[in-house]
Amino acid sequence: MAAEPLLVERAGAVVTLTLNRPEARNALDTETLRALARAVRDVRRAGDVRSVVLTGAGDKAFSAGADVGAMAAMTAAEGHAYSRLGHEVFARLEELDVPVVAALNGVALGGGLELALACDLIVASERARLGQPEINLGLIPGFGGTQRLALRIGLARTRELVYLGHMIPAEESYRIGLVNRVVPADRLRAEAAELGATLAAKAPVAMRQAKRATAFSAAGLAAGCRYEIEAFGLTFATEDRSEGLNAFREKRAPVWKGR
Template identity: 55%
Template sequence: PRSGQVDLKNIIFEKAAIATLTVNRPAALNALNREVLEEMARVIREVRHDSSVRVLIVTGAGDRAFVAGADIAAMSKMSAVDGLDFSRLGHRVMESFEDLPIPVIAAVNGFALGGGLELALACDLIVASEKARFGQPEINLGLIPGFGGTQRLPHRIGHNKARELIMTGEMFDAKTALELGLANQVVAPGDLIESARKLAEKLAGKSAVAMRQAKAALRAAFTMEEDAGLRFEQEAFGVAFGSADRVEGTSAFVEKRPPNWQHK
């Protein structure tokens, strides 16, 4: 089923228990401009307020690019004030992906450069095609990553390698992304969406209550000092413990049967 939003020009949004957001500007290699970012924000709002959506898959249209970056043609005409505004918009959108209570999987089919890598970094898990290419090439434009790359990349792959990639602006392949711990899986191009869906189905088979708490606590590991994060985990554990799903999950284990989640 398609979304009821007829005004999405640059995004295809298929709403279901496993929903798919496809950036659809293949002629521009799915580059992110203001309009695309604003449409993404609208889709995320819709997903956020619909508890029937259990997992979100994010991908790019065509076979060449996931998202090849921010729209450089648009950026070349921007003033300094416009540039700052564009960065702020990008940050808001990337944060909205991280703040979703459900898991988000990036299915990276081709180029994930600049804002494209930053979008993948805002997702929980990355499934990459063997044809995927990653990088933060902003330094080559006299810029730096502006949608969170300088903060999220070091957290994902460590400071040493992140410094090298951001300072050289060099691209790296899917195999390297897997070795760096950036990609979770690398699969043949023809298997990409099916592999992402298989992973999504595995996640959708868990308790939505526990998943929400797991994602929130994992996010705390990125945003909080360790002692605060450990306290956050205790509270999140307590919330999960108070759920009907915890009663069902522990009972099912003891009774040696599969759990029947109520997602509450």
């Protein structure tokens, strides 16, 4: 019996999703993408999940990207549908109201890097290597890489990665702002779990609005600032705002109610 392509674990308010095809370097075939879509749907429906950590099984790959063997057998129409599926799944992940942490335990290439880019924060093992090598296969990134890379690191560096198709090490990725942290390989999962727990402990309504407001920046400064004003007003009307201010003055930990 084939193993599940995606493992789902929950610890308190944190859900960990693990791409589980280590023999294929956690390649993103159609089955894996659909499993990820179901997991994202379940997180959204649960209502009490506060953060998500996404990683890969094994120590060699977060995800090497698309399943090249499967792609080689696709027609042009099937390739188009495959790209659309990836875009839809990654958009649902990106639009979750809770923060998502990508923990890169190895290479993150092509669709694997694009998956990480759909997450809010990226923590990389010191052994990780990142890149968009599709140009070397006569293709371009098909799961949002040309757009999300530019939003994260700017157009010039995006063109360099996409046009040249080479890999860059974790430290270089950190230097250019592609990843948020680089940690020792043997500390990656613990660091990601700790970060997930820290995020989960924040005020739920404020976190939701913070995520929406920062995402709105892609619409331009004026539109983003208009949204921020409304989001700030919304959080100011919550019980959590009163609790947070009172807890600060009373020098105690806040007890969030999520309303």
